[in-house]
Amino acid sequence: MQCAGTPGSDRADCGYNSAVAQQASRKPVFPPEIAPYIDVGAYLVDSRAVAATLYLDPLLKGKELILLTRSKQSDGQATRRWKNFFLELGYHVIVIDSVAGEGLEEVLDYLANLLQRKLKVAKKLGISNATLRVVALGVPNVGKSTFLNRLIGQKRLKTGDIPGITRGRQWVRIFDDVEVLDTAGVLRDPEQINRRKPFWMLLNLMPYDYTLREQSVELLRSRLDRQAWLKLRRYYKVPDELEQPGDFWEMLEVVARYGGYTLKNDDLVDKAARRLMKDFRMGRFGRISLEQPETAVITSPFLNRPAVDDEDAM
Numbered sequence: 001m002q003c004a005g006t007p008g009s010d011r012a013d014c015g016y017n018s019a020v021a022q023q024a025s026r027k028p029v030f031p032p033e034i035a036p037y038i039d040v041g042a043y044l045v046d047s048r049a050v051a052a053t054l055y056l057d058p059l060l061k062g063k064e065l066i067l068l069t070r071s072k073q074s075d076g077q078a079t080r081r082w083k084n085f086f087l088e089l090g091y092h093v094i095v096i097d098s099v100a101g102e103g104l105e106e107v108l109d110y111l112a113n114l115l116q117r118k119l120k121v122a123k124k125l126g127i128s129n130a131t132l133r134v135v136a137l138g139v140p141n142v143g144k145s146t147f148l149n150r151l152i153g154q155k156r157l158k159t160g161d162i163p164g165i166t167r168g169r170q171w172v173r174i175f176d177d178v179e180v181l182d183t184a185g186v187l188r189d190p191e192q193i194n195r196r197k198p199f200w201m202l203l204n205l206m207p208y209d210y211t212l213r214e215q216s217v218e219l220l221r222s223r224l225d226r227q228a229w230l231k232l233r234r235y236y237k238v239p240d241e242l243e244q245p246g247d248f249w250e251m252l253e254v255v256a257r258y259g260g261y262t263l264k265n266d267d268l269v270d271k272a273a274r275r276l277m278k279d280f281r282m283g284r285f286g287r288i289s290l291e292q293p294e295t296a297v298i299t300s301p302f303l304n305r306p307a308v309d310d311e312d313a314m
């Protein structure tokens, strides 16, 4: 398989892409036969690009817990509207930030509540040691392992800022009666992967790929409101009279000008694009959401009302 990184890109990029191909070929991230024993499918979804990072597994229908993560980096109003969007569909949803610690108490309360209900049902059936089983799911690098480490309260699972850190599955007992399963990134939507990729590259959910740079930069440019542009202008020391960039090229010219170079060859275009995307991720232009519930293309094939959440469903 050909590596899709920049020509001459390192082996890590190529390794990632073969992992992508493997998972996109519908290799399950957990054995389907364990689905009936899982109580909660905790879906980590990036609150900056909810539709582009959303996957729901039909095997866990009715057990969804949607976690809108990295809340400190997304636009708060957009995240609230996304929360309402899922609530109206009947899903349970919690806004979290695993690094800042936001929303984790609410997750623990939610799990404690489910555990109580499971224990009650188990007692009725004469089962003495019931365990609540939670599986963390989501696209590569979205923050599954970081979230679980925060729940556990220790760094038990390997994390890192490149996609593909978790390769296999790992069960971890977090309390006497709660177990969590960490999984590798799920990519089960081969038809829609190309639409999602520019978002993923912006969010560092996949390695830099020069063939996507125009789409990714244009995506970001088109989402910059006046306030974000003013922040960017200040950050890159752009003269006040300069108009907001009208296209991908003008956008990169701003970055290059700040760096003291011109976009005279492909390497320098890449340099400017990488720099812009990194600064966006670092929050230099403020908290930006790339998708809004009213306009986003939502393609997760399994997005519909979950089953009625009652004790019998446990």
Ligand SMILES: Nc1nc2c(ncn2[C@@H]2O[C@H](COP(=O)(O)OP(=O)(O)OP(=O)(O)O)[C@@H](O)[C@H]2O)c(=O)[nH]1
Pocket: 069, 070, 071, 073, 096, 097, 098, 099, 100, 138, 139, 140, 141, 142, 143, 144, 145, 146, 147, 158, 159, 160, 161, 162, 163, 164, 165, 166, 167, 183, 184, 185
């Ligand atoms: N600011 C912020 N950073 C986060 C958050 N969650 C994860 N990260 C960062 O995102 C990067 C990826 O986190 P991981 O937990 O390794 O992601 P993953 O989904 O397990 O990744 P894979 O195992 O590669 O699929 C790390 O650098 C984390 O510090 C969050 O809520 N807020």
Ligand SMILES: [Mg+2]
Pocket: 144, 145, 146, 158, 159, 165, 166, 182, 183, 184
């Ligand atoms: Mg991981």
